[in-house]
Amino acid sequence: MIAMSDIYDNIMDLAKRRGFIWPTSECYGSVAGFIDYGPLGSMMKRNIENVWRRFYVIQEGYYEIECPTIGQEDIFIASGHVKGFSDKMCQCPSCREYLRADHIAEAHGLTGASVLGTEDLARLICTLPCPACEEVLGPVEVFNFNLMFQTAIGPGSQRRGYLRPETAQGMFTDFQRLLRFYRDKLPFGAVQIGKSFRNEISPRQGMIRLREFTQAEAEIFVHPAGKVHPAFSRYAAYKVPLLGIAQQEANQPPVVFRMDEAVRAGTVANQYVAYYLALTNELLVSIGVNPEKLRFRQHLPDERAHYAEDCWDAEIFSERFGWVETVGIADRTDYDLRAHERQSGERFLVFIPYETPEKESRIRVVPNMGALGPRFRGNARAVAEAICACVPGPEGLTVTIDGEDVHITPDLYTVREEVVEVPGTEVVPHVIEPSYGIDRMIYAVLEHSYHEEMVDDEERRVLRLPANVAPIQVAVFPLMNRDGLPEIAMEIAGAIRGQGILAEYDDSGAIGRRYRRQDEVGTPFAITVDYDTRDDRTVTLRDRDSMRQVRVPIEGIADLIGSLIEGHRSFDGL
RNA sequence: GCAUCGAUGGUCUAGUGGCAUGACUUAGGCCUUCCAAGCCUAUAGCCCGGGUUCAAUUCCCGGUCGAUGCACCA
Known part of the structure; x- marks a missing residue:
């Protein structure tokens, strides 16, 4: 171990x-x-x-x-990254330690430090000791360290x-x-x-x-x-x-x-x-x-x-x-979505129709333009719009036009109760x-699939990667680098590549070494062409994890490898 | 960023103020009828910059990267 x-x-x-x-x-x-x-x-x-x-x-x-x-910039103002994705930091003048300024304040019971500006925060902590070296910080500069890379x-x-x-x-x-x-x-x-x-x-x-x-x-x-x-x-x-x-x-x-x-x-x-x-x-x-x-x-x-x-x-x-x-x-x-609504001024709504339109009774205030026009002249339109937005009381209502409160008597509008059809509603989705x-997943898979084991007193390193994750899916070897075996092996590799599967051909060194090379990078399957292949058109197919081999015909081997990688067939079932 | 330690072929490693070891790997060849066998040959290295010195991989300073501790970690 x-x-x-x-x-x-x-x-x-x-x-x-x-x-x-x-x-x-x-x-x-x-x-x-x-x-x-x-x-x-x-x-x-x-x-x-x-x-x-x-x-x-x-x-x-x-x-x-x-x-x-x-x-x-607007995107990240809205997302909160410009403001919130930074840490307020300062450097202790005595020990040169970098410190979280708001953490120092909060450690001394000063709440709300995280929402202060840099200058306020600097004033707040100048009498406090550095948590690292205990020296009083004094007049330090508090700065924002934003974790975003900025560019122009x-x-x-x-x-x-x-x-x-x-x-x-x-x-x-x-x-x-x-x-x-x-x-x-x-x-x-x-x-x-x-x-x-x-x-x-x-x-x-x-x-x-x-x-x-x-x-x-x-x-x-x-x-x-x-x-x-x-x-x-x-x-x-x-x-x-x-x-x-x-x-x-x-x-x-x-x-x-x-x-x-x-x-x-x-x-x-x-x-x-x-x-x-x-x-x-x-x-x-x-x-x-x-x-x-x-x-x-x-x-x-x-x-x-x-x-x-x-x-x-x-x-x-x-x-x-x-x-x-x-x-x-x-x-x-x-x-x-609401944050981007605020920043952009656009609406991020989805209209949700009711199954049947709902009837809704509404109080509607209708301005009497015939009376408003002569009285307010150029402002009449603004007054009318303001009236529509109000719920009037019995004595009329008050609207604000150009900063001035204007009393509107009930004779200047009529209140109607009407039933309207509402076809649906608008929502901001959640x-x-x-x-x-992805990088952490890759590391985890490498760590979890990595195994070292002893085979015939020799250490074997193997990545037990799932077949569809392994970088190379199948290796093809001629047992000997002569007697026509390489030609057959290359032909098989070509057929497999024709199926869109990455096959590596290797004729260098002893066969065992070639298996080990592929084990180390997680290649799940290896095909070896031997002398019997010339007679009966079969090859050995080796499983990485068990090192077991079965004989299979060359005919249809590309499809077989494809099924094994996709998990439609299992090696044990061969 | 601070403190401590480290860095020699692709990998592991010996060693040194004056031609830098060995093994594994890799490549080529011989051999070899299924799990890193053997033989021959070849390729390839002192982290970077500055200083001291006739001469620095070695000593000194600074940096980079890595490990550990502190700090940081939407």
């Missing part, structure tokens, strides 16, 4: 050596928080993204969009732009287009897979905390009053380990819930959140996350954003990093947001 602390080093060593993950721009010395995906890493990442697409785009029907990674759009005066800190905003800013695309009906969703950027102060956990990372996010717009998922039955009986608020407060382990029961018990806020907890569980396990090392932790009330109705993190256990938040699933209510950190 190898020490757990070494596993990370061994995995990252393998990842570097075999072209999964590299430190970026090494020839200039790399930069913390940025990584390169090598040839196999890129392939594996794409495969995982495609599994994600299978769930969200194909299964759920939420189409993918692609927005710029640079956004104008265009030359000259230059509009301010930011690299997006999440992909989500694109689905909100495109809301009205999306609504039309989905023909004005709730619920609908849109997804985006792409790069996001956060200028982390100190990214020191390898590929767990990156400054540039890939997110896969879905924004699902639902009717605020009916968070009933139309396909809830798919996951109603699905079981997921939930670490709810109750378990956390009682310091208890997660409880395995059926999703329908979790909703009924009120542990999960609604069917939508429960549905995506279950879907996420299924998705993560299908890409190779060990289900024993997966749990869903509910945000405690004080860590949850004030507007969120419910929020859960899928946490994956890493031998190196402990429980790592990898997916966030939140009911964000109408917070985001948003369910499952948000996946």
